[in-house]
Amino acid sequence: MPEAHMPIWEVFIRARSGLAHRHAGSVHAPDAEMALQAARDTYTRRGEGLSIWVVPSSAITASDPQDKDSLFEPTADKIYRHPTFYEVPDEVGHM
Amino acid sequence: MYTQALNQKDSGPQGTQGLVEDPERLARFEARVAAEDKIEPNDWMPEAYRRTLTRQISQHAHSEIVGMLPEGNWITRAPSLRRKAALLAKVQDEGGHGLYLYAAAETLGTSREQLVEQLLSGKAKYSSIFNYPTLTWADIGAIGWLVDGAAIMNQIPLCRTSFGPYARAMIRICKEESFHQRQGYEIMLTLCRGTEQQKAMAQDALNRWWWPSLMMFGPPDAESSHTDQSMRWKIKRFTNDALRQQFVDATVPQGHYLGLTFPDPALRFNEETKHWEFGEIDWEEFRQVLAGNGPCNRERMEARRRAHDEGAWVREAALAHAAKRKARRAATPKLAAE
Numbered sequence: 001m002p003e004a005h006m007p008i009w010e011v012f013i014r015a016r017s018g019l020a021h022r023h024a025g026s027v028h029a030p031d032a033e034m035a036l037q038a039a040r041d042t043y044t045r046r047g048e049g050l051s052i053w054v055v056p057s058s059a060i061t062a063s064d065p066q067d068k069d070s071l072f073e074p075t076a077d078k079i080y081r082h083p084t085f086y087e088v089p090d091e092v093g094h095m
Numbered sequence: 096m097y098t099q100a101l102n103q104k105d106s107g108p109q110g111t112q113g114l115v116e117d118p119e120r121l122a123r124f125e126a127r128v129a130a131e132d133k134i135e136p137n138d139w140m141p142e143a144y145r146r147t148l149t150r151q152i153s154q155h156a157h158s159e160i161v162g163m164l165p166e167g168n169w170i171t172r173a174p175s176l177r178r179k180a181a182l183l184a185k186v187q188d189e190g191g192h193g194l195y196l197y198a199a200a201e202t203l204g205t206s207r208e209q210l211v212e213q214l215l216s217g218k219a220k221y222s223s224i225f226n227y228p229t230l231t232w233a234d235i236g237a238i239g240w241l242v243d244g245a246a247i248m249n250q251i252p253l254c255r256t257s258f259g260p261y262a263r264a265m266i267r268i269c270k271e272e273s274f275h276q277r278q279g280y281e282i283m284l285t286l287c288r289g290t291e292q293q294k295a296m297a298q299d300a301l302n303r304w305w306w307p308s309l310m311m312f313g314p315p316d317a318e319s320s321h322t323d324q325s326m327r328w329k330i331k332r333f334t335n336d337a338l339r340q341q342f343v344d345a346t347v348p349q350g351h352y353l354g355l356t357f358p359d360p361a362l363r364f365n366e367e368t369k370h371w372e373f374g375e376i377d378w379e380e381f382r383q384v385l386a387g388n389g390p391c392n393r394e395r396m397e398a399r400r401r402a403h404d405e406g407a408w409v410r411e412a413a414l415a416h417a418a419k420r421k422a423r424r425a426a427t428p429k430l431a432a433e
Binding site for chain 2: 026
């Protein structure tokens with residue numbers, strides 16, 4: 001069955017100029033050029049985008065959900081990284 | 096469309112039916128779902144959740160793909176260029192929806208090739224509604240209005256389903272689907288404002304599509320033993336009967352506006368409950384259609400298998416083309432080396 005060799009590509013679309021490309025979904029295609037065409041047909045039938053990226057799914061390295069706490073939890077108690085942590089008198093005005 | 100797969104019995108692969116999940120992980124999973132957290136593909140999930148969703152999402156995808164057939168039947172015979180362009184776009188959307196859904200199902204670990212194979216071998220089902228024929232142009236109106244209307248009722252709550260990729264696919268699908276229902280209603284409206292014959296055609300289509308549309312929501316809650324778990328896991332948000340009632344309440348006034356009557360002598364508005372009450376659904380017909388004995392089951396499957404077989408050369412050619420392009424690129428000396 002040919003589909004067995006049809007790689008999966010992740011599709012990212014820039015909706016408007018000035019915005020970042022955002023993940024839209026995935027497509028199957030034999031190579032990058034055809035993946036771009038398939039992505040265009042599948043994900044931009046109503047003017048959803050100005051630019052498309054396709055990336056082989058196999059090229060993505062994802063963090064493990066089990067590591068979520070050790071990766072992201074430590075930032076929760078570092079409130080001094082936020083501007084509201086610091087006191088500036090009202091008379092100083094907006095800073 | 097179409098949560099009918101959630102009414103099927105869960106028959107896991109050999110040996111996994113009795114699988115006992117780690118109670119601690121299961122409790123954590125259930126707590127996350129209860130707290131409205133979304134489950135993503137790499138997260139731990141109970142095997143039954145994975146199986147139920149794979150079946151539900153893939154059969155939803157199959158429904159979109161098979162759903163292209165009854166309407167595709169009328170593309171070449173649409174009465175005007177405007178109608179033809181709209182119908183073509185609608186059928187193309189159904190194909191796109193099928194693809195979004197296969198992609199969402201694949202994140203659960205089953206390849207699209209396997210899912211399609213399950214459809215073609217008859218192992219996987221698709222929505223019962225597509226086993227009815229489209230006999231006249233009015234059927235295209237009735238499908239958009241009723242079938243897509245019922246699908247939207249079903250799909251809007253799925254936008255909040257607990258599995259992230261499915262919910263995201265549904266949001267995109269729902270956005271695109273509202274044009275489907277409106278174009279169908281417009282066809283019905285045009286026919287109802289036309290000649291006596293045209294109005295009779297619209298009435299005939301309503302007569303034939305009304306009951307099958309109500310069946311799309313699946314068996315009554317009392318008989319649907321799998322609803323509980325799907326509701327607890329927030330795969331499904333409303334019961335079959337609740338969604339069916341919502342659909343009837345929304346649709347009956349729309350039909351009356353068209354000047355049409357519904358093929359149900361028991362249909363009446365209950366002033367107290369503010370709901371439209373309707374007659375008994377012929378569940379034997381529903382079971383027969385699901386069992387493969389509907390008017391078009393064989394024809395639909397034959398058409399799908401033929402399309403798959405006759406399209407094989409396109410898939411092969413695309414792969415050969417990609418291989419050739421890759422080889423040519425490898426053979427071309429790099430510019431920097433010149």
